[in-house]
Amino acid sequence: MTRQRIHSALAIVAMLAITYALKRHYSxxxxxxxxxxxxxxxxLVETVFQAPFVFEQHVGYVNQELRFAIAPSCxxxxxxxxxxxxxxxGFVSYMRTxxxxxxxxxxxxxxxxxxxxxxxxxxxxxxxxxxxxxxxIAGLSSAQIHQAEGIVVYFTxxxxxxxxxxxxxxxxxxxxxx
Amino acid sequence: MKRLTIPxxxxxxxxxxxxxxxxxxxxxxxxxxxxxxxxxxxxxxTLVTSRNHALSAARIAASPDSTRCDPFVRTGVKSGAxxxxxxxxxxxxxx
Numbered sequence: 001m002t003r004q005r006i007h008s009a010l011a012i013v014a015m016l017a018i019t020y021a022l023k024r025h026y027s028x029x030x031x032x033x034x035x036x037x038x039x040x041x042x043x044l045v046e047t048v049f050q051a052p053f054v055f056e057q058h059v060g061y062v063n064q065e066l067r068f069a070i071a072p073s074c075x076x077x078x079x080x081x082x083x084x085x086x087x088x089x090g091f092v093s094y095m096r097t098x099x100x101x102x103x104x105x106x107x108x109x110x111x112x113x114x115x116x117x118x119x120x121x122x123x124x125x126x127x128x129x130x131x132x133x134x135x136x137i138a139g140l141s142s143a144q145i146h147q148a149e150g151i152v153v154y155f156t157x158x159x160x161x162x163x164x165x166x167x168x169x170x171x172x173x174x175x176x177x178x
Numbered sequence: 179m180k181r182l183t184i185p186x187x188x189x190x191x192x193x194x195x196x197x198x199x200x201x202x203x204x205x206x207x208x209x210x211x212x213x214x215x216x217x218x219x220x221x222x223x224t225l226v227t228s229r230n231h232a233l234s235a236a237r238i239a240a241s242p243d244s245t246r247c248d249p250f251v252r253t254g255v256k257s258g259a260x261x262x263x264x265x266x267x268x269x270x271x272x273x
Contacts, residue, residue: 023196078192086188147211151218158185159226166181 008092011101015088018109019081026077031060037075037116044121045070049128068128076120079154083112086162094169115161123153182223189219 031038042053042061053061053070060071087108095101126149135145194212202208 027200082185082188082192085192086185089188090184144210144214147214148218151215152222155185155189155219155222158189159182159222162185163181 004093004096007098007101010098011092011095011105012088014102015084015105015108018105019084022077022081022084026072026075026081029072030058031055031072032057034060034072034075034077037077037080037113038070038072040117041074041076041120041124042070044117045124045128048121048125066128066131068124068131070124074120074124076116076123076154079119079158080112080116082154082158083115083161084108086158087112087165090162091165091169115157119153119157122157123150126153182226186219186223190215 025033038060039055042055045051045061046053049066051063051066053063056062056069060069060074062069084105088105091104091108092101095104127146130145130149134142137145140148193215197208198204
């Protein structure tokens with residue numbers, strides 16, 4: 001096993017430790033403990049919709065008029081975990097030194113957090129529009145449409161962010177000669 | 179392909195495999211959600227892959243040297259298929 005591969009394996013282990021800790025925190029956290037992600041998301045949604053969301057204990061951020069709650073299940077923590085995994089696994093081989101690989105990991109965590117806020121705000125905005133103008137798709141309940149909307153938004157955003165990051169990080173030597 | 183495989187694998191792992199390994203109950207709501215995830219991500223991946231294949235096929239077909247330079251155009255790998263001077267716009271000539 002080469003030195004580079006050992007360094008990549010160490011970076012992947014560090015990524016697994018971070019994502020495991022995040023997943024464990026998320027699985028037991030209530031709305032108060034998830035303020036670090038719910039509060040900025042609610043602020044962004046408020047800014048987009050010009051509608052106030054009020055924090056309610058054990059529920060999350062609620063707007064009674066829109067009849068919408070930004071609850072722990074809507075926090076987007078799973079998307080953040082997926083984004084960290086995708087960035088670390090996808091780009092760890094682009095970095096040559098252990099320091100660069102670990103820097104990539106920590107940058108992935110920070111950027112995944114920011115990406116989650118943006119993507120989740122978009123997802124909630126679409127969900128609010130769908131609530132105002134309900135879609136009817138044969139065989140799907142409104143809850144399933146809400147879930148499907150989340151999957152489409154999260155998955156397409158993940159792929160788009162991955163392609164963008166790949167273009168930014170791709171080494172010139174990895175490109176085919178033209 | 180790699181650009182789709184890693185996001186897809188991560189998405190399926192975190193939304194389906196990890197909850198199962200974590201001991202989440204495999205009940206009707208979980209199965210509903212898993213089915214939606216597989217159908218939607220599978221459909222989107224198929225659409226993107228088909229689009230990419232169609233675009234690269236169209237690019238090859240539109241190339242004036244498509245017959246002679248196919249191996250190079252398709253793979254980007256240095257090829258001995260084109261003698262120097264035959265298709266100067268497409269082939270890679272080592273200096």
